[in-house]
Amino acid sequence: MKMNVCGIEEKNYRSVEHVLQLFAEDMDVSFDEHADDDRNQLHIQSFETEHDWRSTATLHTTNQKQFQAEFTWKKSDMSPGKGKSAIKHVINGAILQVMEQYSNMKQPWGVLTGIRPTKLFHVMKQQGYDNEQISQTLASYYRIDDEKIKLMQHIVERQLTAVPDLYDLKQEVSIYIGIPFCPTKCAYCTFPAYAIQGKQGTVDPFLAGLHYEIEHIGAFLKKHHIPITTIYFGGGTPTSITAEQMDMLYDQVEASFPNVDDVREITVEAGRPDTITPDKIEVFHQHHIDRISINPQSYTEETLKAIGRHHTVQETIDKYHLAKQMGMENINMDLIIGLPGEGISEWRHTLAQTEALMPESLTVHTLSFKRASEMTKNRDKYKVAEREEIQQMMREGSQWSETQGYVPYYLYRQKNILGNLENVGYAKPGKESLYNIMIMEEMQSIIGLGCGASSKWVHPKTGNISRFANPKEPKKYNEDYEHYTAKKIEYLKQLFLD
Ligand SMILES: C[S@@+](CC[C@H](N)C(=O)[O-])C[C@H]1O[C@@H](n2cnc3c(N)ncnc32)[C@H](O)[C@@H]1O
Ligand code: SF4
Structure with missing residues (x-):
């Protein structure tokens, strides 16, 4: 699948590519602001307001279909990353949603592309959040599905039983x-x-x-x-x-x-x-x-x-x-x-x-x-x-x-x-x-x-x-x-x- 993405700063190219690759093994991503028509086109807009970070993703497919998704994250809500990483995150969130609409495929691990999901759980736990707050963040910020969140919680609890220190x-x-x-x-x-x-x-x-x-x-x-x-x-x-x-x-x-x-x-x-x-x-x-x-x-x-x-x-x-x-x-x-x-x-x-x-x-x-x-x-x-x-x-x-x-x-x-x-x-x-x-x-x-x-x-x-x-x-x-x-x-x- 060929995808051209506009509206992204160069430093975020890799993370965008990783999210898109969740949807197709052969995903071929370009970042050309003036690309030709034989590629699907993904337009991203992102900005920060006083109260939140926002991003909109609009996908125009080569067969003339259009999909759109928006992702907003309030600054008052708990998030493991702030500032620049939050912008990157809302961009990835919008892309994930628009791609889920287009492909009809739900990603069990949401926007997470890293190796160690349970480490994220431990980090939030060490920051003093309880399991419910962590689960909510994993669902809404990372868009991880409930079954996987339960698995993560189960594992983290088991680890702390096996190694209390x-x-x-x-x-x-x-x-x-x-x-x-x-x-x-x-x-x-x-x-x-x-x-x-x-x-x-x-x-x-x-x-x-x-x-x-x-x-x-x-x-x-x-x-x-x-x-x-x-x-x-x-x-x-x-x-x-x-x-x-x-x-x-x-x-x-x-x-x-x-x-x-x-x-x-x-x-x-x-x-x-x-x-x-x-x-x-x-x-x-x-x-x-x-x-x-x-x-x-x-x-x-x-x-x-x-x-x-x-x-x-x-x-x-x-x-x-x-x-x-x-x-x-x-x-x-x-x-x-x-x-x-x-x-x-x-x-x-x-x-x-x-x-x-x-x-x-x-x-x-x-x-x-x-x-x-x-x-x-x-x-x-x-x-x-x-x-x-x-x-x-x-x-x-x-x-x-x-x-x-x-x-x-x-x-x-x-x-x-x-x-x-x-x-x-x-x-x-x-x-x-x-x-x-x-x-x-x-x-x-x-x-x-x-x-x-x-x-x-x-x-x-x-x-x-x-x-x-x-x-x-x-x-x-x-x-x-x-x-x-x-x-x-x-x-x-x-x-x-x-
Ligand atoms: C470090 S490997 C070595 C284990 C040991 N030498 C063996 O082959 O039985 C540990 C395990 O990773 C798994 N593994 C290695 N490569 C894999 C791959 N490409 N996809 C899925 N599992 C893999 C295998 O189950 C393997 O037993
Ligand atoms: S490390 Fe294990 S999986 Fe890899 S070649 Fe050796 S026996 Fe096979």
């Missing part, structure tokens, strides 16, 4: 450790996932760098008495290295980090069932790793083949039972709604299979077409369900979870996600992943070690956030890990010692 953890940190290797690359994935012995070299030089980072960052945290709240091994697939390499890595963690015995949770993503072996589970036990993920994604064999996962459904089930028999008591499973070729019947089958296993937690993702993934590059090869069917799957998933005693406890959204929906983590009460809450709600710094690991600095006093990323490719990491470690220590000094 969530707002007071800025003097602590969590640790993310990225292991960038996988047995094969899944078609939807853009995470660092290199072959164990591919062009990027072998695992050993990477692990040498990682040991170095753990040792030096650990020494800093110890010296300055900065406690660790949670540790998360992700990737890639952290179990794609050998049991012996895992053992040495966890030894390094125990020797280097402060308060390892008191860390509230240590997770290892053992995502790919084809990497799980009894000796690796034994290593988890020896090192008190209390939470792992074994990820089915789908229980339909053809789907696993189509997405390049190279393990069978039976292998997922077998490895889950093996881990349980060997005493793992907190297992998470990731699922994806809308995988190629899957509709409501495959999703029901996945839920029925999950019911037979009942892991302690589940993360239900909605497929997102990430720009650099094999799936996006070859979009035509991968047929996915229509928006209504995707939404129905999400609804059934949420009803099913409730019936089974799972409670939603974190949520995030991504660009180009099917049906403009979300990813939701569910857990049996008491089995929520604290790391997932930390990363989504940005309540403390997370130090990223290893490949593709991004550090997020949350200033303990101001709450201001900045980021710093390690390289994604092992080769680059192997050459420069000392530099990246030193940079992180500089950041930590600014955060905790200034």
Whole structure:
């Protein structure tokens, strides 16, 4: 769909584009004040009065239809953003409404295009607003639908039950450790996932760098008495290295980090069932790793083949039972709604299979077409369900979870996600992943070690956030890990010692 927009200041182009892209994957937006007639034309007027901010959006379509919407926000009403951000906001509100009229499509998340809707809820809560005031603002200012607002409220309450001191953890940190290797690359994935012995070299030089980072960052945290709240091994697939390499890595963690015995949770993503072996589970036990993920994604064999996962459904089930028999008591499973070729019947089958296993937690993702993934590059090869069917799957998933005693406890959204929906983590009460809450709600710094690991600095006093990323490719990491470690220590000094 081609859309030309007039009446917008350049600094607001990106946010307008994001709202328009909610309505069509192929939305092609231009901002030409004198555009020709082969494009739909969207005229925006916006202004500020003594009492409010206003915007009008008028859409003239190429087939001579006209739609109009107005959005007004009173200055006396509660709003999380004032001044310039309020103007931007009323513009987006008017555009959303005019596009909803035109497309007959209701956006469940209103004008929100960011990753973390629940963070918005927490911010308003910390400003002293009660749940009712927050819900009203989410409905009228952000135009989020009631079902999603209830979900947000439910999640925020659950998080504060699971981590009662969530707002007071800025003097602590969590640790993310990225292991960038996988047995094969899944078609939807853009995470660092290199072959164990591919062009990027072998695992050993990477692990040498990682040991170095753990040792030096650990020494800093110890010296300055900065406690660790949670540790998360992700990737890639952290179990794609050998049991012996895992053992040495966890030894390094125990020797280097402060308060390892008191860390509230240590997770290892053992995502790919084809990497799980009894000796690796034994290593988890020896090192008190209390939470792992074994990820089915789908229980339909053809789907696993189509997405390049190279393990069978039976292998997922077998490895889950093996881990349980060997005493793992907190297992998470990731699922994806809308995988190629899957509709409501495959999703029901996945839920029925999950019911037979009942892991302690589940993360239900909605497929997102990430720009650099094999799936996006070859979009035509991968047929996915229509928006209504995707939404129905999400609804059934949420009803099913409730019936089974799972409670939603974190949520995030991504660009180009099917049906403009979300990813939701569910857990049996008491089995929520604290790391997932930390990363989504940005309540403390997370130090990223290893490949593709991004550090997020949350200033303990101001709450201001900045980021710093390690390289994604092992080769680059192997050459420069000392530099990246030193940079992180500089950041930590600014955060905790200034
Ligand atoms: C960091 S990934 C890695 C997990 C692990 N390596 C595995 O594949 O089992 C975490 C989860 O994100 C989900 N995911 C990754 N890419 C996705 C995409 N493009 N759309 C939807 N979900 C995605 C998958 O469910 C995956 O298990
Ligand atoms: S196993 Fe996980 S990290 Fe590796 S390619 Fe597949 S989804 Fe990505």
